[in-house]
Amino acid sequence: MGGVLILGGGTGGTLLANMLARRGIEITVVSESPEHLFQPALLYIALAGAGADIVRDERALLAKRVRFARERIVRVNLAAHRAEAASGARFDYDSLVVATGARAEPAQIPGLAEIAERYGNYHSGITAAQKLWKALDSFRGGTVAVGQASPICVCPPSPVEGVLLIDKLLRRRWLRSKSRLIFFTPFPRTYPAEPINEIVEPLLKARGIEVKTFFDVDRVEPASRTIFSIEGERIDCDLPIIVPPVCGADVAYEPDGALNADRFIAVDKKTLRIKDTDSAYAIGDATDLPTSKAGAGAHLQAKTVFRELMGEPAEFNGRTHCAFDLGNGTGTFVISSYSAPAVRYPPTRIKRLMKMLMGRVYWLSLSGLFETIFNWYFSWTAPERLAARWPRFWRRANR
Numbered sequence: 001m002g003g004v005l006i007l008g009g010g011t012g013g014t015l016l017a018n019m020l021a022r023r024g025i026e027i028t029v030v031s032e033s034p035e036h037l038f039q040p041a042l043l044y045i046a047l048a049g050a051g052a053d054i055v056r057d058e059r060a061l062l063a064k065r066v067r068f069a070r071e072r073i074v075r076v077n078l079a080a081h082r083a084e085a086a087s088g089a090r091f092d093y094d095s096l097v098v099a100t101g102a103r104a105e106p107a108q109i110p111g112l113a114e115i116a117e118r119y120g121n122y123h124s125g126i127t128a129a130q131k132l133w134k135a136l137d138s139f140r141g142g143t144v145a146v147g148q149a150s151p152i153c154v155c156p157p158s159p160v161e162g163v164l165l166i167d168k169l170l171r172r173r174w175l176r177s178k179s180r181l182i183f184f185t186p187f188p189r190t191y192p193a194e195p196i197n198e199i200v201e202p203l204l205k206a207r208g209i210e211v212k213t214f215f216d217v218d219r220v221e222p223a224s225r226t227i228f229s230i231e232g233e234r235i236d237c238d239l240p241i242i243v244p245p246v247c248g249a250d251v252a253y254e255p256d257g258a259l260n261a262d263r264f265i266a267v268d269k270k271t272l273r274i275k276d277t278d279s280a281y282a283i284g285d286a287t288d289l290p291t292s293k294a295g296a297g298a299h300l301q302a303k304t305v306f307r308e309l310m311g312e313p314a315e316f317n318g319r320t321h322c323a324f325d326l327g328n329g330t331g332t333f334v335i336s337s338y339s340a341p342a343v344r345y346p347p348t349r350i351k352r353l354m355k356m357l358m359g360r361v362y363w364l365s366l367s368g369l370f371e372t373i374f375n376w377y378f379s380w381t382a383p384e385r386l387a388a389r390w391p392r393f394w395r396r397a398n399r
Contacts, residue, residue, distance in 0.1 A: 003028065004309065005083060005093035007073050007251075009058040010037055011366070012298035015100030019306045019368040021063035029062060030083065030091060032072040036061055037125070038353050038362055040295065040323070040355075045159060046122035046129035047136065047165040054359065061366050073100075077254045078277050095279045097305055098265055102154055102248035102285035102293060108245040109149050111220035115240050118222065122162065123154060123243055135239060136169065141178030142238030144170075145227060149217040150245035151186050152262065154285055154293045157324040157334055159183070159243050160191060160200055161367070164327030167207050168239070181208070182235055184215040184227070195344035196241040196324070196334055203326060217242065246293075248286055264288040269338070270315045272305055281305045289318070293332065296321035299365065300378065319378065323355035331382070340383035 004020055006013045009031035017027045036058045044050035048123070059068045071085035076096070083091045104124040106116040116124065120131030146163040153159065163183045170176040181205060190204060190211050191197040202219050204211055216230040220240065227235040248263030258265055258274055265282040266275040269289055274280040282296065283305055284298030291297055300319050307314035318338030331352030336342040345351075364370060379385075 003093055004095045004097065005030065005091050006097045006099060007031075007076070007083060007286075008099035008101055008249075008286065009033070009062075009068075010101050010284060010298065011295045012302040012361075013097065014061050014366045015299060015368055016097060016099070016283070016302040016306055017066045018061075018063050018366065019302070019371075020299070020309065021065050022368065023310065023318045025309075027065070028067040028069065028091060028093075029058075030069045030071050030073055030085070031058055032070070033060055034070050036361055036366075040155065041359055042122045042126065042129040043161060043165070043325075045126065046120065046132040047162060047169065048135065049133050049189075051131065054125050061363070063260055064215050073249075073251055075252045075254070075371055078258060078274065078280050079254065081279070095309060096274075096281065098274070098280070098282040098286050099284050099298070100251065100286045101249060102246040102264070103250075104244040105247050106149075106242075106244040108247075109217055109219060109242075111222050112149060112217075112242060112244060113258070114222040115220050115225075115242060116244060121241065121244060122158070123246075132241065136166065139170075139173055139175070139179075139239055143182065143236065144239045144241065145182045145184060145235045145237040147182075147184030147212075147215065147217070147227075147243045148186065148243035151210060151244075152246055152293070153243050154246055155290050155322060156192070156294070157196075157322050159185065160204075161325050161327070162241060162243075164203065164207075164210055165325065167209060168327045176208075180210070182210045182212060182237065184212040184217075184229075184235060186212050186214065186216045193334065193342035195342045196332075197330060198344055199326075199347060203328070214282040221230065246285075262288075269318065271308065271361070272316055291318050291336075291338075292320040292322050293323045294320065295362070299374070303371070319382075321378065321381065323351075323358060325352055325355055337382060337383050337387060341386065343383045343386045345386060 003026035006029045038054040041054040075084040106112040119135045120128040148159045189197045192203045218230040283301035285293040296366045304314045304316040322334040330347035332347045
């Protein structure tokens with residue numbers, strides 16, 4: 001097999017490069033950024049004042065035999081097997097894997113870019129997260145509105161996690177009685193998957209958090225901090241915390257049918273091949289897959305493409321595994337697949353601890369050296385198995 005070109009140095013791209021390198025494959029990773037960010041930790045920088053030590057050097061995370069090029073790819077010709085960079089550099093390949101991720105685009109909503117600039121958010125990088133913490137740190141009471149501006153977001157639990165962690169912060173500072181918390185969502189319920197909603201909705205109700213469903217953000221008025229919905233509703237608040245819309249990387253593809261309207265790459269949902277190609281794949285947040293955009297998904301998709309490139313039978317089953325901090329010392333996971341709906345996985349303190357340990361485990365996982373352990377874990381927590389063990393899990397969680 002010839003060389004493999006991987007565009008993007010995120011979770012999936014880094015893991016795949018390291019796994020292939022150990023098989024002696026010629027690998028080139030191209031990334032615009034020399035740094036690798038552990039994105040889930042932005043939540044705690046923004047809402048709990050955590051430290052910002054969540055960045056590593058991408059070159060240091062890659063195996064020595066992997067070539068790394070810091071370039072901004074602007075065009076990919078799928079027919080010619082070539083990627084072109086803004087600098088004029090060209091990269092030919094035998095096999096291509098696109099792992100360019102998703103990027104926040106506040107400017108898609110009128111007024112949201114100014115709100116993001118003023119108050120920050122926890123989806124647009126460290127600086128934006130630190131800006132939001134500063135706004136929360138100086139908050140002394142009033143109305144806080146938390147929600148997402150688009151049905152598509154990176155890490156679907158994060159909007160609800162945000163409002164729950166803010167509630168926790170305000171209670172700890174004795175400001176909850178002086179504050180009104182509003183959660184808004186474009187979905188018909190607090191969390192789109194009903195089994196998870198059965199856990200989440202009672203929590204918000206018990207904490208006095210107001211919920212506005214079917215609230216599709218149309219525009220934001222920065223001066224008055226008013227959020228307007230397409231349906232004609234409005235939310236007036238003192239502190240708007242809005243998860244911005246996301247879209248795919250700004251890369252042109254030939255043929256242009258490789259992208260959907262949001263610039264996500266159209267792939268076969270099982271093989272992960274880019275539509276109408278036989279040697280190009282896309283993984284992680286860059287794809288149009290009907291699954292959650294989260295690190296665990298990118299991890300499992302990278303494993304699928306690895307097996308395919310090795311000539312082994314492989315098929316992505318749509319598995320999701322999103323950690324969910326419930327803000328009360330417990331946590332759960334949103335686990336599903338193409339064939340199994342989300343499981344109502346009872347919250348426990350252990351599950352929250354697992355999420356908090358992810359920051360350390362994550363960097364080790366990118367090496368690909370611990371796949372035996374991950375294989376066992378993902379197999380043991382398969383949604384079909386959890387559903388079958390439901391009575392036992394329920395009893396344990398409610399002792």
